Amino acid sequence: MATDSFRLTITEARELLRKRELSAVELTRACLDRIDAVEPLLNSFITVCADEALAQAREADRRLAKGGAPPLCGIPLAIKDIYATRGVRTTCASKILENFVPTYDATVIARLRAEGAVFVGKANLDEFAMGSSTENSAFGPTRNPYDTQRVAGGSSGGSAAAVAADQCLGSLGTDTGGSIREPASFCGVVGIKPTYSRVSRFGIVAYASSLDQVGPFGKTVRDCAIMLRSLAGADPADSTCSTRPVPDYEAALSGEVKGMRIGVPKEFFVEGMQADVENAVRAAIAHYQSAGARVVEVSLPHTQYAVAAYYLIATAEASANLERYDGIRYGVRVEADNLLDLYRKTRARGFGAEVKRRIMLGTFALSTGYYDAYYLKAQKVRTLIKRDFDQAFACCDLIATPTAPTTAFRLGEKMSDPLQMYLSDIFTISVNLAGLPGLALPCGYDAEGMPIGLQLIGPAFGEEIILRAGDAYERSGVLTRKPAVV
Amino acid sequence: MATEKTNKINLDQVRHIALLARLELTADEEQRMLGDLEQMLEYVDKLNELDTAAVEPTAQVGDIGAAMRDDVVATCDDPQSILANAPDAREQMFKVPKIIE
Amino acid sequence: MSASSEKYEAVIGLEVHAQLLTRSKIFCGCSTEFGAPPNTHVCPVCCGMPGVLPVFNRRVLELAIRMGLAAHCTIAPRSIFDRKNYFYPDLPKGYQISQYETPLCKGGYIELPGDGDNGGPTRIRLVRIHLEEDAGKNIHAPDCSLVDFNRSGVPLTEIVSEPDIRTPEQAGAYLRELRSMLRYLEVSDGNMEEGSFRCDANVSVRPRGSDSLGVKTEVKNMNSFRHVEHAIAYEIERQIELLEAGERVVQETRLWDPDRGVTRPMRSKEYAHDYRYFPEPDLPPLIVPPDLVEQIRIAMPELPAARRARYTSEMGLTPYEANVLTQEREIADYFEAVLPGLKNRKAAANWVMTEVLRVVNESGRGVAQSVPAPAEVGSLLKMVEDGAISLNAAKTAFAAMCKSGKNAKATVSELGLLQVSDEAAIAAACDEVICAEPAKVAEYRGGRDKLFGFFVGQVMKAMGGKANPKIINEVLRRKLAAS
Incomplete structure (x- = not known):
């Protein structure tokens, strides 16, 4: 058992840890060994924290021995390297922060620490979470555990791959336009982006503040429910964080979908999407119908404008959020004899091509003479997109769509065409614009064996219903999970 | 690749934006940036298909209240640590090239 | 005034930054105390470390509303914060959190005391009062500059006037009145030396009688009321000379050089300035609870303008006397505490304006620390009124009391100052x-x-x-x- 305990789900490991049939140290060692074994193939991590993890595991074992330990005590997790972790280098996959060691923890990291969770390492990502493939990492791309010639998705590609390849039991990502759901879909794992404001953003390095949201990856929906409960809730250090009480998400997993109204938006089944993807998603919807759910057609007419609105809003916010990387207080600096050159050279050296592209677009969208035409216009379209969802949720309880139009693409395939890369988030982006919760879970495999993701979108603070629907699908056994080849 | 003849943005604007953003671009990068921005601006033009004259902008979503903090001093436990990551410091201050006002 | 300056009229608008009297900063818990060693009142939030978020200090809202009500502004029930983007070493995030399109307070006016000759008070209209965070401080060494973030995140209100001011003296009067109000309200200590009260001036000139505006310059770096008056006077003359010589005024930012008594253009190359304001996504909208404004309104102290009016109309003091007595709330309060039991208020006013203010000003300390309690001065003046002592004896007694701290009766008898009225x-x-x-x-x-x-x-x-x-x-x- 102990040797391949890295294959356990959190739900399973929690039981074994509580019964002391497995120690946190054994489990952590198993994951660290697994990381050693497969990391050369995948590059899921920027930093592996073996010593710290084992120390945390030993402490967790002491707590577990006393009994009554919290749910994530002793559970090895990977953390996207965009969460500030006290004393552990936090790079955001950027050269500009390659040596940055925070003196503070993100709120959710502090919460997980307090629960006794074990952090095995900091997972790879697209630089500053800007990308859909984890190819924009200053530390090299993460490869897909189902086919190492393909991308893991992004931006939280390392977090998704690490869970898919059993390098950890669960992980944390962030989702600004699909950065949890798309890699979950590509790597055949479960990921949830909660409602905007459900989880504190303090200590999460900002990409686009009005869109960024923290969320977990797990091997199962239940694992995500367990993690989300530990993450969510008010934070005095984040005044945009909701003070609503946090439900027991696990308790919501009744397995029952009877009477649920599942909306299917016609705009999400578009020309050019991969046939296997459409078929698998339609089959999943049909399964819900056979399990007693009602399928209703809904319309989200402004979906086709979401990518355009997103790339103006997100890049505008990003252009400001990234101004603090100036080589003065932390991070890489290129010395110069005057201030202007210090700024320009430091930022030219420190940022990668995609980050520069987005800073430029965002700066332009906010600049004098263009603000109304671009930034303000995009904010107005955001209103229309949000309104679409409000109207749709008047006649359904949740919405089911594909997570991405295709399965994982090949490394390098979209690197020369930024717009094509952006369009891989076409089904996830509108959910961020509207601030809604979205769950991605595997619903099949394409002809080449690559995972396909189903996306379940809930109304604001409707995490329970999408988790219940996702869990019910998983439990039904219609999908036999195909393990990653790595 | 786009050329300087494109209509959404020109090379001078690219340079101006790069200055505002404090990014030093090589001549090659300027050209590539011009092409990329042109492509994106062409793409986002589709927003103009929508009449938004009567639509209010949305800047924030979610359950955002009016949280505020009380006026209480929280002393930083270790002020030295603020300079721990500084590329260059002197006398407990961050050092930069001489600023000319 | 030269002949050419008779032909022109100056148009002046002032932007005042006043530090609000809070214990902690606007968006984090660091202390606002002045004079700490560099980078000791700092934390990840006010140093713009990655991933941190601002949380608004509710006291800032209360203080700013107090000032807004005093200046007759409209208080916005909902306003938002914006990011103002520019790169500078003392600006840790690369943007300043400020308010742009929706300031907390709009409109309003400040009433300047009348000087008695030109008749009644003058109104200077306000454009707005908004909230923002201060930047840190760049300290210039010979070979480099050094940055201290103790000030970074200190709460400020920016009070922007309409270009209603016409003379340097009026600008000085406006600033004195504003500072006086802020101190009455306990909104700001108005200390110019410590940077808690700063002023920039927008100055232009136009032919007298014209109602169009000339090209303006923005004058910065004025660290006292006198500097403001001198800098504006200089700038007006400079612009008039340019126009008279057939040249044009260039729109620019100029620094006042107090040593040479001139303004000069900022040397820094004008990088393209484009602040790219947009709504701050990290902060919720600033919602003013409906009852808060009323609570603050009810608790408002009497302001200098109201006191001046009362002193002239009820006590028969001259506008000049009323103005001197009301400039500092401490003095006006002192004056009023001297009055009970006295018939001759004018004499009491004179006493406070001459004897008390002289001692207070010479001591450089607060009223309570430098002069006897007002009731003691009251009883001294009562003795004068009753003929028990002479005015000269009262002065002698007052000087002794300031040193000894003894009361009026004891002092008068100790010094044998009682006069015979038998x-x-x-x-x-x-x-x-x-x-x-x-x-x-x-x-x-x-x-x-x-x-x-x-x-x-x-x-x-x-x-x-x-x-x-x-x-x-x-x-x-x-x-x-x-x-």
Whole structure:
């Protein structure tokens, strides 16, 4: 058992840890060994924290021995390297922060620490979470555990791959336009982006503040429910964080979908999407119908404008959020004899091509003479997109769509065409614009064996219903999970 | 690749934006940036298909209240640590090239 | 004023940054205390470390509303914060959190005291009062610059006037009034040396009678009211000279150089400035609870303008006196605490304006630390009113009280300052003098009125200088008249 305990789900490991049939140290060692074994193939991590993890595991074992330990005590997790972790280098996959060691923890990291969770390492990502493939990492791309010639998705590609390849039991990502759901879909794992404001953003390095949201990856929906409960809730250090009480998400997993109204938006089944993807998603919807759910057609007419609105809003916010990387207080600096050159050279050296592209677009969208035409216009379209969802949720309880139009693409395939890369988030982006919760879970495999993701979108603070629907699908056994080849 | 003849943005604007953003671009990068921005601006033009004259902008979503903090001093436990990551410091201050006002 | 300056009129608008009197910063818990060693009142939030978020200090809202109400502004029930983007070493995030399209307070005005000659008070309209965070401080060493973030995140209000100001003196009066209000309200300490009250001026000139605006310059780096007046006066003259010479005023930012007494353009190359304001996504909208404004309104202290009006209309003080007494709330409060039991308010006003203010100003300390309690000064003045002591004796007693801290009665008796008002004793002394100087009495009675002073002096001398001069006068007149 102990040797391949890295294959356990959190739900399973929690039981074994509580019964002391497995120690946190054994489990952590198993994951660290697994990381050693497969990391050369995948590059899921920027930093592996073996010593710290084992120390945390030993402490967790002491707590577990006393009994009554919290749910994530002793559970090895990977953390996207965009969460500030006290004393552990936090790079955001950027050269500009390659040596940055925070003196503070993100709120959710502090919460997980307090629960006794074990952090095995900091997972790879697209630089500053800007990308859909984890190819924009200053530390090299993460490869897909189902086919190492393909991308893991992004931006939280390392977090998704690490869970898919059993390098950890669960992980944390962030989702600004699909950065949890798309890699979950590509790597055949479960990921949830909660409602905007459900989880504190303090200590999460900002990409686009009005869109960024923290969320977990797990091997199962239940694992995500367990993690989300530990993450969510008010934070005095984040005044945009909701003070609503946090439900027991696990308790919501009744397995029952009877009477649920599942909306299917016609705009999400578009020309050019991969046939296997459409078929698998339609089959999943049909399964819900056979399990007693009602399928209703809904319309989200402004979906086709979401990518355009997103790339103006997100890049505008990003252009400001990234101004603090100036080589003065932390991070890489290129010395110069005057201030202007210090700024320009430091930022030219420190940022990668995609980050520069987005800073430029965002700066332009906010600049004098263009603000109304671009930034303000995009904010107005955001209103229309949000309104679409409000109207749709008047006649359904949740919405089911594909997570991405295709399965994982090949490394390098979209690197020369930024717009094509952006369009891989076409089904996830509108959910961020509207601030809604979205769950991605595997619903099949394409002809080449690559995972396909189903996306379940809930109304604001409707995490329970999408988790219940996702869990019910998983439990039904219609999908036999195909393990990653790595 | 786009050329300087494109209509959404020109090379001078690219340079101006790069200055505002404090990014030093090589001549090659300027050209590539011009092409990329042109492509994106062409793409986002589709927003103009929508009449938004009567639509209010949305800047924030979610359950955002009016949280505020009380006026209480929280002393930083270790002020030295603020300079721990500084590329260059002197006398407990961050050092930069001489600023000319 | 030169002949050419007669042809022109200046148009001046002022932007004042006042630090709000909070304990902690606007978006984090760091102390706002002045004068700490560099980078000791700092944390990840006010140093713009990655991933941190601002949380708004509710006290800032209360203080700013207080100022807004005092300046007759409209308080926005909902306003938002914006990011103002520019790169500078003292600006840790690369943007300043400020308010742009929706300031907390809009409109309103400041009423300047009338000077008595030009008639009534003058109104300077306000554009807005908004909230923002201060930047850190760049310290310039010979070979480099060094950055201290202790100030970064200190709460400020920016008070922006309409270009209603016409002269440097009026600009000074506006600033004094604003500072006085802020101090009355306990919104800001208004300390210019410590940077908690700063002013930039937008100055342009135009031909007198024109209603279009000339090209303006923005003048910065003025660290006292006098500097502001001098800098504006210089700038007006400079612009007029340019226009008279057929040249154009260039729109630019200029720095006041107090040593040379000139303004000069900022040397830094004008990088393209484009602040790219947009709504701050990290902060919720600033919602003013409906009852908060009313609570603050009810608790508002009486402001300098209202006090001035009361002092002139109810007490009969001149506008000048009212203005001097009301500039500092501490002084006005002191003055009013001197008054109970006194009939002569004008005398009390004079006393506070001369004796009390002189000691306070010389000591460089607060009122409470430098002069006796107002009730003691009241009782001293009451003794003067009652004729128990002379005005000179009161001054002597006051000086002694300032040093010793003893009360008025004890001091007066210790120093033997009580004057004799016993009419019988004075009459006896008068009789003695009249008997001793028969020749002078005869001269006086013969019409040499001037000799009256001589008799008063002799009587006073006989009584050891402590007789009530008023009574001496009465008795002597009577006795010298009778033959």
